[in-house]
Amino acid sequence: MQVKRFFAADMRTAMKLVRDELGADASIIGNRRVAGGVELTAALDYQMPTPPARQPNLALEAELRKTQAQIATAQAELISRAAVDEHKDRQLFANESLVAPELLATPVKASRAQPVAAAKPQLQAAAMDQRALDAMRFELHGLRELIEVQLGSIAWGQLQNRKPQQANLWRRLQRMGLSAELSRVLLERVSKVAEPRQAWRMLLAHLAHAIKTPKVEPMEEGGVIALVGPAGMGKTTTLAKMAARYVLKYGPQSIALVSMDSFRIGAQEQLKTLGRILNVSVTQVDPGQSLIQALAPLARKRVVLIDTAGLPGSDPALRLQLESLASRGVKSKNYLVLAATSQSQVLKAAYHSYKQCGLAGCILSKVDEATSLGEVLGLAIGQHLPVAYLADGPKIPDDLQVPRSHQLVSRAVSLQAAEDPSEEAMADMFAGLYQQPTRRAG
Template sequence: MRVKRFFAADMRSAMKLVRDEMGADASIIANRRVAGGVELTAALDYEAPRLTPPTPGLDLELKKTQERILSARASLEEGERPAEGPSVNRQLFGDSMRQAAEQGSAVAQGLIERLHSERAAPAAEAAAHPAPVGGEELDAMRSEIAGLREMLESQLGGLAWGQVNQHQPRQASLWRKLIHLGLPAELCKELLTKVAEVTDVRQAWRLLLAHLSQGLPVLRDELIERGGVIALVGPTGAGKTTTLGKLAARYVLKHGSQNVALVTMDTYRIGAHEQLRTLGRILNVPVRVVDEQNSLAEVLEEFGNKRLVLVDTAGLQAQDPHLRGQLSELAAQGARVSTLLVLAATSQYRVLKAAWHNYRGCNPVGCILTKVDEAATLGEALGLAMEQQLPVAYVADGQRIPDDLARGVGHQLVSRAVGLAGNETAEDQTMADVFAGILHNQRAS
């Protein structure tokens, strides 16, 4: 028998390591949470213990043990530690122990020994000093249950995908293509319902892309042509300052520099405002810094005669109190300021969604997708825009000012996403993980 331990950040990754190295016939014989992830112990050619007839006199002992287990579970529900019993997860072992006791098997005897070996105290002392279940022990129970749930969801996800792949090959093919675009699973599921009656795969794929183009929100008019105050917000490294320079240069080339002003609220990065001042000197437009001496309201009042004012902000961590102050200052201006959320197309969907939740308090009217030229997929960004109904205002696909900036157009973005995906499709393991994620979301909701 071959036994090996596997370490990974989560249960799904650990299960994938087991399958890749030991094959589908491997058995998971133990799992536990460790620092930085989970640990699985897997065995190949593992034989489960066989049931043997009960030994004489064991029936009475098993019956007593069963009564103690039931009593322990009742005490646990009341928030007290049982007078005599283990610190392992009753939810995991209770039913199997009771069944084993009824059958009088050797497996039950092994579990009994494990329960007693973990923690045994004199019955009289435990009865005289009952203690509540400790928080650490409850956390350990919850962690063990969560690990088993994650393992079960992974297995069920693989089974669910196998059924779809076998019995609905047309739908499975479309699933693979949509997931390979990088679109969120729930959005893929919603799109597939719209072509459920189409039997031809090619026609269904074209209809899916058409629905995707129509459902993608974009700003019909160019925002800088409307004028007013436009603030760019977003996480660190999204490309706010470079994008602001592109917008300013774009406007100056068309309307001149006399009606444009630049403002920066980024006083946290070393040399951040100097970068904007250099841009202001090149474009011949004024630049002001919002700091302790000059509030945003005062600076905007100073530039009240300008047709277009572009405001650059600092990219800060979500827990940073300065971020909340910065967003509150923007929100205090009300409809006077139009906010655009700058998102890097190279980011994962979870990162993009976290950025949306962090900055939605300033009511962004749209988003700018940056670093499109560096992205492997566009589905994550397009999926967020569709789910949150956040119109795409501009797309930036390079560092050149102002050339690498274009307005967001639905069918062009979808065509570019398809071009990045190529003719490849998602692998079976990826699809199994997607279906496991759907099961997890359904259970969570």
């Protein structure tokens, strides 16, 4: 049997190392938490080669017997010394009343020390119980991850054998960057279609139907429109495109710009420069100033565009900013600006940070720099956010489009990865589906 230890940051990475090093026949015999990750002990059974006939070495055997005799002598001496020390201790405690009688005549001190001495074992036992509980919790978590990885690998293998057409569709959806949950829902709707091309076309049709777009362009409806989102998503550039688009069509008289970004250096000057170029009024809202009062002089404007500050979710100023946008006196339609270049976790964090102001939809920016649209489209579908605008370049206002759902799907297909995901990636994706018992893969 070959036994080897593997170190990794998490359980899935460790499992991949085991598969790469020992193969799929390896058995996991232990796991534990270590500094920086986990340690996995794996074993692989194999036939041991027959050892060659051993020639006796008389000199080595004689030296070995001499060493064993010395060890036995040393052990006997240690045992005898321990017995002598124990006898001395007994004599010392037996004569304790003669040596120190004042110790027995002080019951008050002994009673004070007794609770402290009794509390120490209790504290030690509680600490040991907590450590044991933490170790048990880690063991269960490790076993759960281990089972999920194994189930994911088994489920993916069974799907390839039983339903190769669906397995191919799974790969194509993963190349587009769609999440496992959304892919599962789409595949369930075409599970009865036998012809591969027709199944793919119907799947894309269902995907397009799931993407919501506004029937009327937000700028045409008018009112107060605020662009919200974290820093770096492209809010100010998108606002400039929207303002220029409106001015070119209707003129500068019925539109105004408002800036709530007093945190970023140069943000106010950037918006003032845009206002001078377009001949549009720009209002600055300082921290602590009421947004309702700032918008009161602009009541006659048909469209008011608000540029907000991109603040992290933990910043207290973000809560105040979102509360002012959500107030009834403002009546603003808030659109979350999402950069298509952002990772899935960043997009989810942005949504959860800004959803409290009430989102009317989203705007996809930096589409020209993106390598995939599946992540941002998956968030828009999952959170029921209509896609109001599509910003796909730096030109103002040319690179701002009013999207259609089938155009977004076509764009996502054109940006899909050239190569299929690896077998390990597909197995990990299926393992994620087992984190909730109600989900089924395939």
